[in-house]
Amino acid sequence: MEIRLEGITKKYQRNNRKISVLDDLSLTIPNGKFALFSGDSGVGKSTLLNIISGVSRPTSGKVYYGKEEITAYNEKQLSDFRRENLGIVTQNCELIPYLTLYENLELSYELNKGPVDEDKKKDMIKQLNELGLYNLENEYPKNLSSGEIKRAAIARSIISKPEVVIMDEPTANLDRKNVTRVLEVLRRCNESGSTVIISSHEGQAIDFADVNINLSDDE
Numbered sequence: 001m002e003i004r005l006e007g008i009t010k011k012y013q014r015n016n017r018k019i020s021v022l023d024d025l026s027l028t029i030p031n032g033k034f035a036l037f038s039g040d041s042g043v044g045k046s047t048l049l050n051i052i053s054g055v056s057r058p059t060s061g062k063v064y065y066g067k068e069e070i071t072a073y074n075e076k077q078l079s080d081f082r083r084e085n086l087g088i089v090t091q092n093c094e095l096i097p098y099l100t101l102y103e104n105l106e107l108s109y110e111l112n113k114g115p116v117d118e119d120k121k122k123d124m125i126k127q128l129n130e131l132g133l134y135n136l137e138n139e140y141p142k143n144l145s146s147g148e149i150k151r152a153a154i155a156r157s158i159i160s161k162p163e164v165v166i167m168d169e170p171t172a173n174l175d176r177k178n179v180t181r182v183l184e185v186l187r188r189c190n191e192s193g194s195t196v197i198i199s200s201h202e203g204q205a206i207d208f209a210d211v212n213i214n215l216s217d218d219e
């Protein structure tokens with residue numbers, strides 16, 4: 001699915017004043033690409049990713065996935081659309097606290113695709129291992145570091161092989177080895193057909209992306 005933004009504007013209210021974060025932004029991300037949004041802190045990367053994923057709404061403008069305008073959807077349509085098509089990791093991603101890492105992945109998969117068999121369970125453990133989460137599948141989120149939680153959230157968001165993966169700063173606050181692990185996992189995800197859209201400060205991410213959009217350049 002090609003993703004198209006048309007005239008996206010986002011204004012927030014702050015101290016009784018309107019601040020404009022995105023101003024009439026239009027762009028297209030072709031199907032199957034790996035797109036990277038970069039730019040200084042506060043430039044609007046999270047705002048934009050949340051609008052693309054339908055987590056928040058623009059003040060004006062339209063977001064299309066193929067011919068479907070998701071900005072015209074109601075909340076129910078939006079949440080169905082997200083569940084069926086998108087894998088999302090927000091900047092302050094959270095896992096379900098009373099489920100283990102494995103159960104977090106399992107629940108997400110079951111809501112999308114149905115029951116988990118032995119092969120799929122092995123896949124999930126493998127996915128956790130590829131992200132450096134060895135022997136942590138039975139651990140609860142409260143016993144994990146923020147970097148481990150982030151990587152588990154990444155694993156959860158791609159386990160159902162969504163058409164589009166949208167991740168806000170998936171490599172933030174990770175050590176070099178894990179930055180590479182995450183980017184490699186995203187590359188494989190992209191090669192197996194998912195459109196990948198991330199924001200990152202990470203220089204290394206540029207080598208993985210084929211669409212680079214620096215939001216600071218528009219100012």
Ligand SMILES: Nc1ncnc2c1ncn2[C@@H]1O[C@H](COP(=O)(O)OP(=O)(O)O)[C@@H](O)[C@H]1O
Binds near residue numbers: 012039
């Ligand atoms: N809910 C909100 N209300 C008011 N201002 C906000 C809100 N969310 C973000 N902002 C402001 O919008 C700007 C862009 O934020 P953000 O999209 O998080 O930037 P980035 O992810 O590039 O760091 C910042 O100045 C931020 O303070």
Ligand SMILES: [Mg+2]
Binds near residue numbers: 046091
């Ligand atoms: Mg951000």
